[in-house]
Amino acid sequence: MRYYSPRLALAVIFLFPLIWSGWASVQGPEGFTLTHYRSIIGFGEGLATYVGNSLALSGLTVVGTLVVATLGGYAFARFQFPGKNLLFLTALAILMVPYATILIPLYVLLDYVGLQNSLLGLSLVFVMFQLPFALYMMRNSFEAIPREIEESALVDGAGSLKVLLTVLLPAVRPGLVTVGLFAFLASWNDFFAPLILLSDGASFPLPVAVVSMTQRTFGAIDYGVLQAGVMVMAVPCLVLFLVLQRHYVRGFMSGALRG
Amino acid sequence: MNDVLTRPTRFRRSRALAGWAYAAPTAIIVAVLFIAPLVLVVVMSLHKWPLLGPARPNAPANYTKIPDDPLFLDSVLFTLKYTVIITILLSAVALGLALLVQDRRPGVGFFRTAFFLPGAVGFAAAALLFYGLLNNDFGPFGFLGVNWIGSPNMALTSTILLVLWRFAGFNMLILLTGLQAIPIEVYEAARADGANRWQIFTRITLPLLRPTLALMLILSITGSLLAFDQFFIFTNGGPDNSTVSMVMVVYRNAFFRFDLGGAAALSVVLLVVLVALNAVQMRILRGATTK
Numbered sequence: 001m002r003y004y005s006p007r008l009a010l011a012v013i014f015l016f017p018l019i020w021s022g023w024a025s026v027q028g029p030e031g032f033t034l035t036h037y038r039s040i041i042g043f044g045e046g047l048a049t050y051v052g053n054s055l056a057l058s059g060l061t062v063v064g065t066l067v068v069a070t071l072g073g074y075a076f077a078r079f080q081f082p083g084k085n086l087l088f089l090t091a092l093a094i095l096m097v098p099y100a101t102i103l104i105p106l107y108v109l110l111d112y113v114g115l116q117n118s119l120l121g122l123s124l125v126f127v128m129f130q131l132p133f134a135l136y137m138m139r140n141s142f143e144a145i146p147r148e149i150e151e152s153a154l155v156d157g158a159g160s161l162k163v164l165l166t167v168l169l170p171a172v173r174p175g176l177v178t179v180g181l182f183a184f185l186a187s188w189n190d191f192f193a194p195l196i197l198l199s200d201g202a203s204f205p206l207p208v209a210v211v212s213m214t215q216r217t218f219g220a221i222d223y224g225v226l227q228a229g230v231m232v233m234a235v236p237c238l239v240l241f242l243v244l245q246r247h248y249v250r251g252f253m254s255g256a257l258r259g
Numbered sequence: 260m261n262d263v264l265t266r267p268t269r270f271r272r273s274r275a276l277a278g279w280a281y282a283a284p285t286a287i288i289v290a291v292l293f294i295a296p297l298v299l300v301v302v303m304s305l306h307k308w309p310l311l312g313p314a315r316p317n318a319p320a321n322y323t324k325i326p327d328d329p330l331f332l333d334s335v336l337f338t339l340k341y342t343v344i345i346t347i348l349l350s351a352v353a354l355g356l357a358l359l360v361q362d363r364r365p366g367v368g369f370f371r372t373a374f375f376l377p378g379a380v381g382f383a384a385a386a387l388l389f390y391g392l393l394n395n396d397f398g399p400f401g402f403l404g405v406n407w408i409g410s411p412n413m414a415l416t417s418t419i420l421l422v423l424w425r426f427a428g429f430n431m432l433i434l435l436t437g438l439q440a441i442p443i444e445v446y447e448a449a450r451a452d453g454a455n456r457w458q459i460f461t462r463i464t465l466p467l468l469r470p471t472l473a474l475m476l477i478l479s480i481t482g483s484l485l486a487f488d489q490f491f492i493f494t495n496g497g498p499d500n501s502t503v504s505m506v507m508v509v510y511r512n513a514f515f516r517f518d519l520g521g522a523a524a525l526s527v528v529l530l531v532v533l534v535a536l537n538a539v540q541m542r543i544l545r546g547a548t549t550k
Contacts, residue, residue: 080274230387
């Protein structure tokens, strides 16, 4: 008991806000109700639009990060080419530069290339932010594979791309899950980058859309609807985290956070 | 053994070419979305750069006017104050949690998950959650009669509660990786020598945890100096601009005053300070690792 009671009390404190939010989102004046969820479906451009934007944004970010980091990780782990170390260190330096400070020029830059107010442009920015962690993880994943495995395939005349796709990719799958999970959580939840880089309400992802509910000047804020919005944003992350917890923790153990 | 990597030059050259091809997407992303904005932010800071319309050089006006912006100067002091308070509290709470769940026991996985779970929720969602939780008409704490965001001090206190709730588990996880890297034999040897729990903590755990603690401090300090979401969403800078962080001023200059040049100059200042700070902390961290 002396071991469990203080820990249990703390667990209750940490879980309470989440449980309260879930409860408040289905609580009306006369008890249980789904009206908050019904109102949020019709909010602004419609909940479906915002969920669709968030899914598109996260999907593009996850796929983009996986493709770039897999190819890059393979290159850094298995090939010798001029400029290799410089490129790797520059990519890691992204960690050193606080991202809030380069969003103003990115806003101008995306405008130049016609990607202003675009989920594709925003997802490319997220891929860049994910790159230090993702490259580091994938390079280490490839380096952990014994070279003999691919050498026999290379000797048999297989090209390096075929070796990557058929021999190496299955072996680095755990790394891919970790990188994909981090990319999803970051892009699904980020608030500041879409706030700056998107201007049209119809292209907002969930966090910016739901926050805009609190900042309208007219009408009272409906707190029940707000908590329904919190649940819509939080539940996918909570489920994903609980299912893939091991992969998440591996991201911490890898030392990739050290840069 | 047939080492393909030491075969003739032609093969090596084609391997180098293939390596470049695989690294090309990384190179493009780094060049276009990282190096180019870094150059552009400096260029912008040397221009009068309105949100719409042409830019023209005005160096160094964007920098020399920084001391004339009282909101920014206040935000520097406020952000520093916030950073000191949150870093101390976050380290203490995270270390406490990590020590509580470091031993393998039945049920310890549940406690670790419970402490971390707020960290899986997005920060914006967490801020909105607290926006309702600490609203006295709607939330469960109305009976306490505390005005959570009514005064500058309470607004800061409430924000700190939000940040502790959201990030304590995250930092706990970082510390846990450090704690678990300490070999059990070290503890056993200390116990065999008759060390008590406090001596073990101060003479063994803390020194061996130093690199991990340093890493946690770097992440916490950098994150806090760049604080935006919590103050934008939860307190909206209020009351009376008492919780306006530095990044919020950058945002206001760019999108409310339409002064991208001024915002870029502030960004450059922040960038230089934070990169320097990171470099110093990295050096300390590396020093701690090699010891």
